[in-house]
Amino acid sequence: MFDIVFWVLAVVTVIAALAVVLLRDVFRAALCLVFLFLTVAGVYITLHADFLAVVQILVYVGAISVVIIVGIMLTREMWHGSSSGKLRIPALVVGLLLLGTLVFTAITTQWYTSDVPPLEPTTAAIGVRLFGEGGFLLPVEVTAVLILAAVLGAIVLIREK
Amino acid sequence: MSVGLEHYLILSAVLFCIGLYGVLSKRNAVVILMCVEIMLNAVNITLVAFSRYVVPTLLTGQIFAIFVMAVAAAEAAVGIAIIIAIYRSRGTVDAEKFDLMKW
Numbered sequence: 516m517f518d519i520v521f522w523v524l525a526v527v528t529v530i531a532a533l534a535v536v537l538l539r540d541v542f543r544a545a546l547c548l549v550f551l552f553l554t555v556a557g558v559y560i561t562l563h564a565d566f567l568a569v570v571q572i573l574v575y576v577g578a579i580s581v582v583i584i585v586g587i588m589l590t591r592e593m594w595h596g597s598s599s600g601k602l603r604i605p606a607l608v609v610g611l612l613l614l615g616t617l618v619f620t621a622i623t624t625q626w627y628t629s630d631v632p633p634l635e636p637t638t639a640a641i642g643v644r645l646f647g648e649g650g651f652l653l654p655v656e657v658t659a660v661l662i663l664a665a666v667l668g669a670i671v672l673i674r675e676k
Numbered sequence: 677m678s679v680g681l682e683h684y685l686i687l688s689a690v691l692f693c694i695g696l697y698g699v700l701s702k703r704n705a706v707v708i709l710m711c712v713e714i715m716l717n718a719v720n721i722t723l724v725a726f727s728r729y730v731v732p733t734l735l736t737g738q739i740f741a742i743f744v745m746a747v748a749a750a751e752a753a754v755g756i757a758i759i760i761a762i763y764r765s766r767g768t769v770d771a772e773k774f775d776l777m778k779w
Contacts, residue, residue: 521679525687532691532714536698541707548710555717562684562728567738574745579713579752586706586756590763597707600772606700610693617689626681626729633732641742644735651739658746665750669757 521561528554541587541597549580563633566641684725691718705759705769709752716748 531551538544552575559568634640645651691714698711720741727737763769766776 518679521683525683528687529690529694532694535707535710535714536694536702541704544707545710548713551714552717555721558684558687558721559724562724563732564724564728564738564741567724567741570742570745574749575713575717579749582752582756583706583710583713586709586759589760590706590769597702597704599701600703603701606697609700610697613696614689614693617692618686621682621685621689628681628729629732631732633728634735637735637738640735641738644739645742654743658743662746662750665754669753672754672757672761 517561521558524554524557524561528558539597542584544597545580545584545587548583549576552576552580563635564637566638681725681729684721684729688718688721688725691715691721703770703772705762705771705774706756708771709755709759712755713748713752716744720744 528551531547531554534547535544535551538547552571556568556571556576559565559571643650645655695711695714695718698714699708702708702711723737723741723744725737727735727741731737759769762774766773
C-alpha cells in the first residue's frame with residue numbers, strides 16, 4: 516500500500532515538473548507548479564512529516580504560487596510563451612550528467628539507516644526542537660529578520676518612482 | 677524491493693535536474709524563478725528523507741527544511757519584485773536581454 520502511494524506520487528511529481536519545464540504557455544506551467552507543490556506535500560506525508568506537509572501547503576500552495584501568478588500577470592510576457600534560449604543543448608547535457616552522477620552515488624553508497632520507528636505526530640516535537648534548550652532559537656529570530664528585510668526590499672523595489 | 681531511502685534520493689535527483697535544465701535553458705525570467713522553486717523542493721525532499729531514515733527521532737532534517745521554506749518565500753518575493761522592476765524599465769522579462777551589467 517505504502518509502496519503504491521509512493522510510486523504514484525513520484526510519477527505524478529516528475530510529470531508535473533516536466534510539464535513546468537516543457538509547456539510553452541507560462542500560465543499553464545504555473546498551474547502545473549502548484550500541482551507539483553501539492554504532490555510534494557503528499558511525499559512528505561509518506562515520509563511521516565505531517566507538520567511539514569501542512570506547512571508546504573500553506574507556504575507554497577497558498578503564498579508562493581500566488582506571488583508567481585501575480586508576477587506572470589504583471590509582466591505581460593505570457594503571450595510570448597516560455598521558449599528555450601541558446602543554451603538549450605548544453606543545459607540538457609549538464610542536467611543529464613548531474614542526474615547520472617547523483618543516481619550513481621545514491622545507488623552505490625551504503626547508507627547507514629536506522630530501524631527506529633519515526634515519531635508519529637511531529638508538531639510538538641518540532642516545537643520543542645526549535646524553541647527548547649539547545650535548540651534553534653537564534654536561527655528562528657534571524658529568519659524573522661530576513662523575512663522582514665525581504666518584504667521591505669520587495670516593497671521598495673516594486674514602488675512607482 | 678520495498679521503498680527506501682534510495683528511492684527518495686533518486687526522486688529528488690530527478691526533480692533537481694529537471695529544475696536545473698529549466699534554469700539554464702529558459703528565457704522567461706518568471707519561468708526561471710519557478711524552476712528554482714522546483715530545485716528547492718527537491719532539496720527539501722532529500723532533507724526530510726535523510727531525517728526519516730537516518731535519525732528518525734531527532735527531526736533535524738525537518739527543521740532544516742522549515743528554514744529552507746522560509747528562505748524560499750523571501751527569495752520568491754524579492755525575485756518577483758526585481759523582475760517587475762526590470763520589466764518596468766526595459767519592457768521585457770527575457771533573461772537574454774538583461775544586459776545592463778554587460779559591456
